[in-house]
Amino acid sequence: MPPLDKRIKKFLKNSIRVAPKISDKGELAELRAGLVSQYPQTRKDAIKKTIQQMTLNKDVSTLFPDILKNMATNDIEQKKLVYLYVMNYAETHPELCILAVNTFVTDAQDPNPLIRCMAIRTMSMIRVDKILEYIETPLRRTLQDDNPYVRKTAVICVAKLFQLNKDLCIELGVLEDLQSALDDSNPMVVANATASLSEINDMDPNVIDLKTLIQSHVSQFLMALNECTEWARITILGALSEYSAKDSLEAQDIIDRVTAHLQHVNPAVVLATIKVIIKNLPEVEISANGLTMKKLSSALVSLMSSPSEMQYVALKNIRIILEKYPEILSKELRIFYIKFNDPLYVKVEKIDILVRLVDPTNLKQCALLLTEMKEYSMEFEPEFVSRAIQGLAQLGIKYSDERFVQKILDTLLELVERDQDSIKDDCCISMCNLLRHSPSNEKLAEQVCSLLNSWSEPDAILRTDSAKCNYVWLMGQYPQFFPSLQAKMDIFVKLFKQEESLTQMSILITVVKLHSKLPGTMLQHVLELATQETNELDVRDMAMMYWRCLSMDNSEQLVNDLCKTIPPQIENTLDKFSPELLEKLLLELGTISSIYFKPQSDRRRRTITYQNIVKGKHIDELQDLAKNEIESKGNNDVLLDFDDDDDNGEGDDDDDIEMNSTSNGNSHLADLDDLFDFGTAPTTSEINNGVSNLNIRSDSSNTQSQNNPKLSSNTQDLLELF
Numbered sequence: 207m208p209p210l211d212k213r214i215k216k217f218l219k220n221s222i223r224v225a226p227k228i229s230d231k232g233e234l235a236e237l238r239a240g241l242v243s244q245y246p247q248t249r250k251d252a253i254k255k256t257i258q259q260m261t262l263n264k265d266v267s268t269l270f271p272d273i274l275k276n277m278a279t280n281d282i283e284q285k286k287l288v289y290l291y292v293m294n295y296a297e298t299h300p301e302l303c304i305l306a307v308n309t310f311v312t313d314a315q316d317p318n319p320l321i322r323c324m325a326i327r328t329m330s331m332i333r334v335d336k337i338l339e340y341i342e343t344p345l346r347r348t349l350q351d352d353n354p355y356v357r358k359t360a361v362i363c364v365a366k367l368f369q370l371n372k373d374l375c376i377e378l379g380v381l382e383d384l385q386s387a388l389d390d391s392n393p394m395v396v397a398n399a400t401a402s403l404s405e406i407n408d409m410d411p412n413v414i415d416l417k418t419l420i421q422s423h424v425s426q427f428l429m430a431l432n433e434c435t436e437w438a439r440i441t442i443l444g445a446l447s448e449y450s451a452k453d454s455l456e457a458q459d460i461i462d463r464v465t466a467h468l469q470h471v472n473p474a475v476v477l478a479t480i481k482v483i484i485k486n487l488p489e490v491e492i493s494a495n496g497l498t499m500k501k502l503s504s505a506l507v508s509l510m511s512s513p514s515e516m517q518y519v520a521l522k523n524i525r526i527i528l529e530k531y532p533e534i535l536s537k538e539l540r541i542f543y544i545k546f547n548d549p550l551y552v553k554v555e556k557i558d559i560l561v562r563l564v565d566p567t568n569l570k571q572c573a574l575l576l577t578e579m580k581e582y583s584m585e586f587e588p589e590f591v592s593r594a595i596q597g598l599a600q601l602g603i604k605y606s607d608e609r610f611v612q613k614i615l616d617t618l619l620e621l622v623e624r625d626q627d628s629i630k631d632d633c634c635i636s637m638c639n640l641l642r643h644s645p646s647n648e649k650l651a652e653q654v655c656s657l658l659n660s661w662s663e664p665d666a667i668l669r670t671d672s673a674k675c676n677y678v679w680l681m682g683q684y685p686q687f688f689p690s691l692q693a694k695m696d697i698f699v700k701l702f703k704q705e706e707s708l709t710q711m712s713i714l715i716t717v718v719k720l721h722s723k724l725p726g727t728m729l730q731h732v733l734e735l736a737t738q739e740t741n742e743l744d745v746r747d748m749a750m751m752y753w754r755c756l757s758m759d760n761s762e763q764l765v766n767d768l769c770k771t772i773p774p775q776i777e778n779t780l781d782k783f784s785p786e787l788l789e790k791l792l793l794e795l796g797t798i799s800s801i802y803f804k805p806q807s808d809r810r811r812r813t814i815t816y817q818n819i820v821k822g823k824h825i826d827e828l829q830d831l832a833k834n835e836i837e838s839k840g841n842n843d844v845l846l847d848f849d850d851d852d853d854n855g856e857g858d859d860d861d862d863i864e865m866n867s868t869s870n871g872n873s874h875l876a877d878l879d880d881l882f883d884f885g886t887a888p889t890t891s892e893i894n895n896g897v898s899n900l901n902i903r904s905d906s907s908n909t910q911s912q913n914n915p916k917l918s919s920n921t922q923d924l925l926e927l928f
């Protein structure tokens with residue numbers, strides 16, 4: 207030990223701070239002067255100021271050599287700062303990073319485990335190939351380190367190395383060491399190794415067999431589950447959710463071992479536990495499902511006492527679970543009643559859950575929810591009120607009793623009479639849904655139609671495409687309750703071109719359906735608009751089908767058969783998942799997939815790398831490339847001629863003289879147009895000839911007397927499809 211006076215001198219030297227000199231060259235010069243100071247504390251202060259400037263997004267990369275000189279130190283705090291700087295600016299100075307290799311390798315053997323972790327973590331995060339070439343020895347040594355803290359850091363570094371250089375990672379053989387880490391005695395090492403293997407499997411599923419590894423280490427996962435941190439538990443539970451039990455005994459054992467985590471304070475742990483239980487629940491005997499369902503119900507209810515953001519995630523996951531087990535929360539309806547301080551996104555999700563939870567055989571429960579929904583529909587938030595009105599119709603359809611449906615309709619009528627324009631769209635849609643559910647109830651239809659008929663300008667009152675579509679459908683379905691039917695249809699026909707696709711389709715169908723009650727000119731006009739003035743393919747195809755029917759000999763019978771079709775009765779307006787989608791979402795509870803209702807496999811996008819072979823090419827070179835591409839495809843016929851003229855002077859001289867650049871381009875376009883020539887749209891005379899077959903009055907006698915012109919062959923072929 208050095209003498210006391212030398213130790214005192216050393217302590218004083220390290221504690222001395224020298225004020226930075228004001229330099230005319232700027233702030234970087236002051237920082238550089240502090241970094242090369244003879245006093246350690248002054249250098250440390252300069253490093254802190256440099257990191258501060260770096261976090262403010264200022265460029266301090268020119269100080270890289272001076273920062274690098276301060277890496278070899280026993281001060282852990284200073285070493286952390288230097289490593290942070292090196293990680294940030296290593297790519298800008300890759301040649302200087304080689305100078306830090308010896309320090310990294312030395313620090314990987316330091317007696318302090320914290321320094322060993324810092325060294326291997328920094329080496330694996332520097333995106334410089336020269337550094338990665340020296341990582342083999344330190345990484346292998348830290349993977350076999352005596353300290354579990356170092357080992358759990360090293361296994362994560364394997365995944366980082368795999369992301370930076372997959373071939374090098376496979377060549378070094380560290381993946382075998384990573385797989386052997388699953389047998390480690392420390393639960394944190396097991397959890398980090400599992401997370402690292404999962405990341406590698408997501409990047410390249412062909413490198414390791416993750417399912418086999420999970421199947422052979424289930425017992426290790428269950429033992430480590432109670433001894434690791436909450437985030438490590440999520441990782442292990444995620445691995446267990448991908449394992450399929452061999453028999454009912456093993457499935458029951460897994461459920462018993464993980465059930466205790468349903469009471470965890472972290473909602474993510476609770477959702478991960480629920481995912482494991484639901485995965486193994488079908489394998490368990492039915493007699494044991496009752497107690498498990500009660501525990502799941504309690505866990506889901508506990509999530510509703512979390513913050514609003516977590517409530518939203520929980521509600522999304524509950525929506526998926528209810529699809530599989532609709533009775534799991536049937537007794538917990540009041541838990542999902544909306545509170546005054548709930549944010550809008552939570553309120554909307556709660557309404558959806560309330561409608562799904564209500565028991566359709568329990569009149570008292572449905573009546574209570576009806577009262578609750580009525581109060582919601584009188585709030586001030588438009589989106590919330592709209593969802594509440596939709597919920598009223600869904601509730602009436604779900605209970606499916608005429609007296610209860612009448613109560614729902616009375617509530618909707620009260621809302622419409624409030625003369626609030628913002629809710630009339632939703633009320634119109636909801637009332638039409640109720641009528642589709644009870645098509646034989648004339649009393650309901652008369653009430654709804656009498657109210658909607660009182661609107662003098664429905665096109666101005668209704669704003670959404672769906673509401674206008676339902677209104678027009680209502681006139682076509684119950685024309686006897688609309689005394690001013692022709693006047694109202696005239697309004698919608700005049701605005702046909704301005705309406706959206708659903709409304710246009712509804713107008714077309716309704717006019718054809720009511721052809722005997724409306725003037726013939728209206729049918730003719732609508733068919734003209736639908737075939738010539740719209741860009742919607744569905745509307746145009748529907749109009750072509752009607753036009754074809756009107757042109758046939760048995761047109762009256764065909765049109766009558768089409769008009770007599772009855773829409774199917776609405777049994778349920780709640781969204782449902784397909785069985786395949788539901789099974790995928792149940793395996794991804796607690797992930798982003800459960801929020802968007804899209805499995806991870808559907809959200810992945812293939813990354814396609816395109817080689818830019820046309821950049822910097824002249825037009826002649828591009829023409830040659832295009833020709834070679836066509837010929838390489840085995841296409842002997844060159845569709846487009848890129849030669850502006852004939853160099854040899856051969857060919858048709860007259861054509862060469864007459865063709866200039868513009869005409870040449872037009873001829874090419876004309877050739878392409880011929881490929882898509884399906885004939886012309888039906889003319890007025892053609893449509894009117896079909897209309898005359900139904901003996902509908904027409905104001906134009908000249909049009910009736912004209913013969914139907916011969917259709918083009920392409921048009922005739924198209925019409926044969928109908």
